Amino acid sequence: MIVVFLSPPGGGKGTQAPRLARQIGAEHLSTGVIFRSMYEANDPLGIKAHDEYWGKGQLCPDGITIPLVEKKLAELEGAVLDGFPRNIAQAEALDRMVKVDAVVSLSITEQTALERLGYRAECKACNITYGLANKPLNKGECNSCHGQLNMRNDDADAAIIRQRFEQYETKTKLLLEYYRKNGNLHEIDGNQDPERVYVDILRALRLDA
Numbered sequence: 001m002i003v004v005f006l007s008p009p010g011g012g013k014g015t016q017a018p019r020l021a022r023q024i025g026a027e028h029l030s031t032g033v034i035f036r037s038m039y040e041a042n043d044p045l046g047i048k049a050h051d052e053y054w055g056k057g058q059l060c061p062d063g064i065t066i067p068l069v070e071k072k073l074a075e076l077e078g079a080v081l082d083g084f085p086r087n088i089a090q091a092e093a094l095d096r097m098v099k100v101d102a103v104v105s106l107s108i109t110e111q112t113a114l115e116r117l118g119y120r121a122e123c124k125a126c127n128i129t130y131g132l133a134n135k136p137l138n139k140g141e142c143n144s145c146h147g148q149l150n151m152r153n154d155d156a157d158a159a160i161i162r163q164r165f166e167q168y169e170t171k172t173k174l175l176l177e178y179y180r181k182n183g184n185l186h187e188i189d190g191n192q193d194p195e196r197v198y199v200d201i202l203r204a205l206r207l208d209a
């Protein structure tokens with residue numbers, strides 16, 4: 001089973017995606033995890049991705065990200081993808097690689113994002129934002145890929161959170177339309193209590209029986 005998670009910063013993807021992955025016996029894959037594993041496997045493209053991009057805290061271009069995701073998925077039976085796809089080109093490439101069974105979109109209001117994200121740190125490789133609702137287990141380290149987090153100095157800054165939230169909304173709108181058209185989009189109210197959100201996810205994917 002291949003499941004894709006989409007959520008804005010503070011949307012709860014960091015909690016829900018790994019939990020679902022455990023339940024369905026799939027791997028929880030962020031792009032950061034994929035980059036690291038291909039790098040550690042001495043894959044030539046994985047090494048290039050590290051040396052030129054994520055190792056320097058830079059965003060990896062699609063021309064490298066897409067083939068690395070494809071190689072990683074070819075090794076697996078099931079995956080819960082977190083942070084990929086993040087644009088239409090990646091979504092189309094993913095559809096050529098595998099059958100995407102479900103896309104879970106956790107939507108929250110800007111107010112929820114502001115309440116949940118008190119302090120901020122982010123993993124550039126995974127595109128995961130950390131805050132009060134989604135704390136790093138080890139200080140300064142990404143829960144997903146264990147890479148070093150970029151801390152924001154001037155944080156708790158409502159303006160920055162608002163900006164990230166709006167960027168997500170703008171970018172993800174197209175992805176949501178794409179998957180809505182495909183008929184595999186499940187929109188979940190992420191403002192609720194995490195337990196309630198998880199129940200809704202299971203119900204949407206018909207895993208609650």
Ligand SMILES: [Zn+2]
Nearest residue numbers: 032123126142
């Ligand atoms: Zn990471």
